[in-house]
Amino acid sequence: MLDFAIFAVTFVIILVGAVLYLYPSSRSASGIPGLNPTEEKDGNIQDIVNQGSLHEFLACLHGQFGPVASFWFGGRPVVSLGSVDQLRQHINPNRTTDSFETMLKSLLGYRSGMGGGATEAVMRKKLYESAVNNTLKENFPLLLKLVEELVGKWKSFPKDQHTPLCAHLLGLAMKAVTQLALGDRFQNDAEVIGFRKNHEAIWSEIGKGYLDGSMEKSSIRKEHYESALAEMETVLMSVAKDRKGQRSQTAFVDALLQSNLTDRQVMEDSMVFTLAGCVITANLCIWAVHFLSTSEEVQEKLHQELEDVLGSEPVSLDKIPQLRYFQQVLNETVRTAKLTPIAAQLQENEGKVDQHIIPKETLVIYALGVVLQDADTWILPYFFDNIKGKERECHYQAKKKDVLLLTFYTTISPHFRFAYTVATVVLSTVVRQLKLHQVKGQVVEARSELVSTPKDDTWITVSKRS
Numbered sequence: 001m002l003d004f005a006i007f008a009v010t011f012v013i014i015l016v017g018a019v020l021y022l023y024p025s026s027r028s029a030s031g032i033p034g035l036n037p038t039e040e041k042d043g044n045i046q047d048i049v050n051q052g053s054l055h056e057f058l059a060c061l062h063g064q065f066g067p068v069a070s071f072w073f074g075g076r077p078v079v080s081l082g083s084v085d086q087l088r089q090h091i092n093p094n095r096t097t098d099s100f101e102t103m104l105k106s107l108l109g110y111r112s113g114m115g116g117g118a119t120e121a122v123m124r125k126k127l128y129e130s131a132v133n134n135t136l137k138e139n140f141p142l143l144l145k146l147v148e149e150l151v152g153k154w155k156s157f158p159k160d161q162h163t164p165l166c167a168h169l170l171g172l173a174m175k176a177v178t179q180l181a182l183g184d185r186f187q188n189d190a191e192v193i194g195f196r197k198n199h200e201a202i203w204s205e206i207g208k209g210y211l212d213g214s215m216e217k218s219s220i221r222k223e224h225y226e227s228a229l230a231e232m233e234t235v236l237m238s239v240a241k242d243r244k245g246q247r248s249q250t251a252f253v254d255a256l257l258q259s260n261l262t263d264r265q266v267m268e269d270s271m272v273f274t275l276a277g278c279v280i281t282a283n284l285c286i287w288a289v290h291f292l293s294t295s296e297e298v299q300e301k302l303h304q305e306l307e308d309v310l311g312s313e314p315v316s317l318d319k320i321p322q323l324r325y326f327q328q329v330l331n332e333t334v335r336t337a338k339l340t341p342i343a344a345q346l347q348e349n350e351g352k353v354d355q356h357i358i359p360k361e362t363l364v365i366y367a368l369g370v371v372l373q374d375a376d377t378w379i380l381p382y383f384f385d386n387i388k389g390k391e392r393e394c395h396y397q398a399k400k401k402d403v404l405l406l407t408f409y410t411t412i413s414p415h416f417r418f419a420y421t422v423a424t425v426v427l428s429t430v431v432r433q434l435k436l437h438q439v440k441g442q443v444v445e446a447r448s449e450l451v452s453t454p455k456d457d458t459w460i461t462v463s464k465r466s
Contacts, residue, residue, distance in 0.1 A: 032079055032356045034061065034070030043072030055341040055448040058082065058367040068356050079347075079358055082367040084377060089353045090345075090364065101272055101413065107206050108229070110268045128269075128414040131255030136421055138250035139180045140317045143422065146175050147429045154434060159463045162439055165286045166457040169426075173282035174199070176422055181252040181274055182239050195235070199278060201228035236267045236274075273414060280339070281419040283453050285426050287337040288330060290444060291384040292427070293436040293460045301325055302431045303465075315428040317421070326424050334372075336384045338452045341369030369448060437461045 037043040044057075051057040061069045062082035070079050081087050105111070136143070150172050154163060174196050178186035186192050205225040236253075244257055252273060256266045292299055305325045306315075315323075333339070343366040351358045358364060373381040430436065439459045446452045 032068055032070040032077075032358075033065040035065075035072065037072040037075075041074065043074050043076070045073065047071075053448045055338065055367075055369040058342075058365070059370050062367060062370050068353055073363075076363075078363050078365060079353075079356075080365040080367050081353065082370040083374060084371055086353050087366060087371060090351065090358075090366075101276070104272045104276055105268070108268075108271065110272070127255065127259050128273075129417075131252045132414045132417055134255060135180050135250065135252045136317060136418070142179060143176055143425055144314060144429075146172060146179075147422075147425050150426075151429045151433055154430075154462050155464060157462060160461060162459040163462060164457045164459055165289055166282075166454060169285045169289070170278070170282040171196075172426070173278045173285065173422070177274055177277040177281060177418075180418075181270065181277065182236075183243055183251040183253065185239060185242065195232070195274075198228040198232040198235075199275065201225060202232065203275065203279065232271065233267055236270045237263065240266050240270070276413075276415040277418055279451050279453075280415045281422050283337070283451050284330065284333065284339060284419045284423045286454065286458060287339065287452075288333040288423055288427060289430065289436065289460065290454075290458050291333055291336065292329075292431070293438045294384065296435070298329060299431050299436060302329065302427060306428055306432055310428075315425055320421065320424050323424060323428070326427060327420075329427070330420055330423055332384060335378070336373075336382075337446060338369040338372060338448060340450070341448050341452060342366070342450070343368055369452075431465075433465055434462045435465055437463065 035044050035047065038046055048054055048057040051060060057071075058080055061071060061080060067083035067086045068079065068081060070077050072078070081090055150168060153168075157163060174192055175186070178192055178195050186195065201224060205221065205228075240253055240257060240263065243251065243254055246254070249255070249258070253266065253270050256269055261269070292302075302325060305323060309319060309322045310316075313319075320326075345364050345366070347358050347360055347362040347364050350360045371377075375381045437460060439461060442459060444458050445455045447455045
């Protein structure tokens with residue numbers, strides 16, 4: 001395992017190594033076009049390093065070899081699918097494995113829920129779906145309050161003041177996730193600050209430490225990471241202990257405690273939900289608000305939909321499904337930002353895509369970042385599409401059914417469902433009260449890892465809506 005800790009360049013590459021280590025597969029790529037190993041020991045790892053990320057590497061790979069392509073991780077072949085037609089052939093809509101959860105548990109060294117059979121996977125999926133639904137239902141007024149507090153702060157800013165989206169929306173995500181997932185203990189700002197400190201230490205070190213193996217070479221950094229992880233685990237165990245037997249069943253962790261999960265499983269699942277929930281929620285909101293600041297037209301269409309659906313009433317959980325343009329804008333945000341550019345599945349049985357045979361226990365990568373910016377599918381593949389005109393809207397709706405419903409199943413996990421609800425509340429509250437404006441001359445670049453995030457903080461200015 002040390003080899004891929006040293007050579008892995010993204011979170012997904014670590015998953016590749018973990019899966020291939022745990023599930024040995026055939027050395028044959030079955031005639032699938034692709035790269036030969038650059039080095040016998042490391043395969044094409046140095047090629048991935050040279051490209052800067054796995055997403056950039058896959059974009060080049062599919063550009064050269066087409067929609068089905070192969071490369072080598074160490075001495076093992078990996079197959080990547082880079083178009084919607086090939087994804088349609090391979091995707092199993094009944095699959096219950098959450099690739100994001102699998103990724104984080106692999107990185108954290110957790111094993112619960114990863115070795116069970118199909119029945120256990122279905123039960124856990126239903127448990128998490130029910131837990132998220134109940135959490136949002138019971139805590140929706142609290143979510144509205146947290147968002148209103150942030151928007152009220154923005155309203156107090158002078159018109160030319162630069163507002164840092166990453167700092168503010170990550171803070172909102174931390175408050176929302178901790179209070180809704182773990183309960184009223186995190187109404188205390190000191191608890192949230194402690195959670196954020198440990199969260200940042202864990203999340204940043206997972207990426208940075210595995211990028212070049214540097215954490216293994218630095219006893220100070222390794223100790224800092226392990227201390228933060230241990231402290232976070234202790235806090236989550238304490239939360240679970242405190243909430244056992246409570247009459248109030250409003251938090252995500254309460255549903256886990258009511259199930260037949262062990263104390264260790266409850267802690268691990270709470271860790272994964274809070275880690276992933278914060279990062280996905282924050283970055284979905286960051287990119288959505290950033291893209292809105294570039295288009296006054298989209299802001300006005302969102303504002304009009306609020307008037308049509310809600311009138312003067314605040315957004316409610318039961319009305320969110322009726323905000324269809326909001327959903328469209330969030331889907332377009334996920335597409336343009338490549339919010340989760342990679343997914344991966346283990347080939348459980350021998351399969352076939354086009355004329356290519358994929359052997360059993362081969363790792364198959366879904367190059368979602370490539371698919372969601374395919375020029376043959378999207379009118380404006382690299383830009384946020386503000387959907388001007390009936391023809392473009394019809395085109396988008398057709399492609400949404402063709403692409404999003406096929407690819408987003410890999411990301412519509414509890415974390416994404418939670419994030420979409422929070423983002424809808426954020427956007428509805430913002431556009432009802434404010435107008436968003438770009439900061440002139442700002443260039444926003446994405447860092448494509450497990451979740452795509454701006455390389456630097458992103459800034460906007462706001463003005464009050466009359």
